[in-house]
Each structure stands twice: as C-alpha cells, then as structure tokens.
Amino acid sequence: MTAHDRETSDGTVGRTLAVLDLVAEFGRPVRFAEIMPRAGLPKATLYRFLQVLANQDMLLFDEDRQTYAPGMRLVRLAHSAWAQSSLAPLAKGIIDDLADRIGQTVHLAQLDNGAVLYVDKRNARQPVEMFSQSGKIGPAYCTGVGKAMLAHLSDARLEQAISRQSFHGHTPRTITTPEALKAELALIRDRGYALDDEEHEAGIACIAVPILSKSGRMLGALSVTTTTAATSRDQLLALAGPVTDASAAIAAAAEAWRFPETKQ
C-alpha cells in the first residue's frame, strides 16, 4: 500500500471520484454493467455513486440508452482550472512566438497523476483546435515532454510516477523497463533536453525541455514535434536553443505571476 493512492483514501468522496475517472477513461458513454467489473465495488454502492455523480452533473445519464458519460459541470470547472492553475495563460504569448518562429507543432504539458497532460498546443499552421487537444493525456515514459518532466522529479515522486506507467511497446524504440527509463532520465537531466525519436509513434520525433522554477521545481515541459521525413535529427537538435529560451521565459513569467508584488 503506497502512501495514498487517490482511490483508497479520502473516504466516500475519494471513492466516488474514482468512479468518475473510471467513466471518463472509457472515452464513450458506458452502461452500469460495464463499469461494475472495473470498479470493484458492490453493486448497490456503485449504483449510489453513479446516481450522486449524475445528480451533481458530474456525469450525464442518458435515460434512453442507460449510459453514463462525463458531464458538463466538468467543462465549467475546467475552464476555471485551466485559467488559474495551468501554465497556459501565462505561456500563451511565448508559445505563439515560438510556433511562429520555428513553424512546427508546439506542445505545452504538465504532469498529472503520472501522465502527461497537454494544456496548450500550436499546430504548424492550421487554426488552433484547443479544447479537443487541451486536456488530452498521454503516456509519460515514451514522449518528449513526459521524459523531460520525469527527469526533474524528486526520487519519491519519480517512483510513484513510474509505478503508474504501463510501459507498452508502441514502437521498436520504446523504452519498456523502469531501469532503462531511469538511465535515460539521468541523461536528460545532464544535457538539459529530452528527445523522443520515434518512441511513441513511428515517423514522429520531438525535442522537449522541462520548465523549471528558480528553485528547481518542475512546473511542466515544452516540446516541438516534427516528422522524421521532413526534419533531420540535426535540424531537430538545432531547435534545442529556441525551445530552452522559451521554457526559461515561461518559468520567469510563472515566477513573476506567483510573486507579483514584493511585500504589499
């Protein structure tokens, strides 16, 4: 039993929110019977939890199809969360600049419960399609931003995060063991940036840097993604400079934001 897995502690509220996660993970409306086996809760208990969540608009219950899906209240709450707690609002200008300058896809990510949470994105040229991208999650062990963030975690938090990785071999180059990952993280820490060279998806490479506060706290990560077809490894490495600069600028903005006035 690790310190506190969100699920088990926190009494009724924690258990209920775990069910919410479960429903969200399906990615489609689900029926009671589909949730049951995964929830590991007595029928009656799960039933009551779902009722409460639906009542609370945290879930939307479709009467006709008898399915549950994440509800609209979450969208409203997330708006608030994104605006206040994510790096996105204060990084906006900096990311715009970076994307303009290098003309490639840019991702801004934060770490959420051991997974990569994308909080903002700029596509190479087409109009931004944000909410459908912002809020999306991805694996940490095989993405540039993921590794960049893991590399700057405290030992305890790293262990916790590693225990949540699934280490699925997406491509032949995917890192699939905790040991190999730790070695890679040490390297990343040394050179200051992470590479994802077709570890997650064939033909896709990216360079990522962590966003670190003055005191060394890991706030998030920034990456530029390219296709191996269009961009050589050297060209990709050449982006390290601009991306690192942008990352530093975001860190500075975060610092300024969190301590806006000296004393007053």
Added chain:
Amino acid sequence: MTAHDRETSDGTVGRTLAVLDLVAEFGRPVRFAEIMPRAGLPKATLYRFLQVLANQDMLLFDEDRQTYAPGMRLVRLAHSAWAQSSLAPLAKGIIDDLADRIGQTVHLAQLDNGAVLYVDKRNARQPVEMFSQSGKIGPAYCTGVGKAMLAHLSDARLEQAISRQSFHGHTPRTITTPEALKAELALIRDRGYALDDEEHEAGIACIAVPILSKSGRMLGALSVTTTTAATSRDQLLALAGPVTDASAAIAAAAEAWRFPETKQ
C-alpha cells in the same frame, strides 16, 4: 426546499463538490478564510473538504501562498466531457461553415445549472482561442443563447432556472424581472429565434436559435454576434435563416449520433 438543490442533497459528496464550485467561482486562488463565510460550513468540516479535494487533485493547494485553486484533474476530466457530452464535436463542421459564410462571431452553448455554458466558438477572423472560451459561463436571462434555451424548457425546469438568475441590470435594456422574461420567452418560442439587442453589453447585439431534437428536447443554442456599429438590425435579422439551418443540421447530427444503427 426545492426538489433537489445540488448542494444540500447527495450527502458528503454533494457538499464537497459545492465547495469545489465555490472555489472555482472566485476565479483566482483563494485562502481558507475567504471561502469560510461563503461556504456556511463549520471550520473543521470545510477544512476537511478542502483537504480531500486537494488530495484528489480537484483543487491545487499552493503551499507558499496558502491558497486553493481548481486543479488539473478537472482539465483531464473536462476533455472527456467535452468530447462525449457536448454538442461541440459533432457541430464542429457545421459551425465552421456558418462562421465562414457569414464572417461573424459564432457561439455554441448549452444550459448548465441555469447558466449559459459556452462549448464552442468561432471568432470573426482571428485564430480560435478555445479553452479560454469553451467552458466559460454567462447569464441566461440577458443573452441570446440563454433566452433561446430558456424558451424551450419545461415549466418545471424553467422555474428552477429562473430561480437561479440574478437579474442584474447590465444595460438599460436588460430584462430585470421574471415576468418580463417569461413574456419575452413566449415571443421567442413563437418566432423561433431570440434577439439580444444590447441587453448584456452596450453595442453588442446577437441573434440566437435553439437546437431542438426531433422530439422537441432542447439540446443547446447557436448564436451569431455582431456590433450595432457595424451591423443594422435588419442585417442581423437576415441572419435568422442561415443560423436556423445550421441549428437544424446540428440537431440532425445529434440525432444520428445518438441512434447510429437501427437495430444492430
């Protein structure tokens, strides 16, 4: 005591989520003492609720400043909610078309707890800035989309929604009484579209239509916004046609989505 105000029923979970809303409403990180008076809960209870929420990443607690703000877990959950439960994904193409054709700001909204929840938006020309817009809420009684939706609510739900309106007089034209609102809603139901003629903001007008399922259920609303400076009332009214068509197309898409196969 009305049937079920989300707050009071639903036991511990409901009460805890009410606190989450409370924090989100502030729109900025807040301290314990600021939440206290509004929560109407004993100190110890509120304290525990906040602890649990922070533990669950539903809130983010800033150790240094001792403040709570909505947490990143909400962003992840909302992504799921937006993709599955909102009209946005299936309306996307239709809205793109509409915005292209008429070149004005377009809003797609749904009703959430008596308030307008914007789920998608197209700006007149500049790149979309979505998450900062999607998830945003606004008043129902003085916006086009709000009135369009209220007009197609069942009596019971309408009463419930009206009881949640604040009826603040934003401009000289704002409707400020439930009676006047009900009269306006009858008119809207008759003619099929709602107008907001500088009721919310001076210089801003909009035309909105409800999105109704075949069975008459109100799914959301669609609006086009213009400035009174650039667009005459007649020009605005001329948009009723295209907007209504788009709304019908969205309703059809929703219908098709919810009943994809006949029997299989």
Added chain:
DNA sequence: CGAGTTGGTTCCATTATTTGAAACTTGGTT
C-alpha cells in the same frame, strides 16, 4: 515585551451517513 487577534489545524465523543448482502423489479429471451 506580553496580551490580544486572526488564520489555520487537530481532537474526539456523538451522530448521521454510508455500506452491501439480499431481496426485488423490469424487460428481454428461449
């Protein structure tokens, strides 16, 4: 300096809520 104040945290006996096995209802299938 020390008494007072505000903001935050912890205790713990009481109480109300949650719990879940089992019974029941509903709707569909053979």
Added chain:
DNA sequence: AACCAAGTTTCAAATAATGGAACCAACTCG
C-alpha cells in the same frame, strides 16, 4: 411460462462524517 440478466430498493450493522472546542502559530498593537 420459466428463465436470465440488468438494474433498483431495502434495512440493520458498521463506519465514517461531524463540529464544538481546544490548540497552535504568526502578527499586531499598546
């Protein structure tokens, strides 16, 4: 008509939530 699966309700026992009060800073002020 009997059967089965999915979903809903019941109710006594078990547990977890409750909140008044005490406690602990960290400031402020006389």
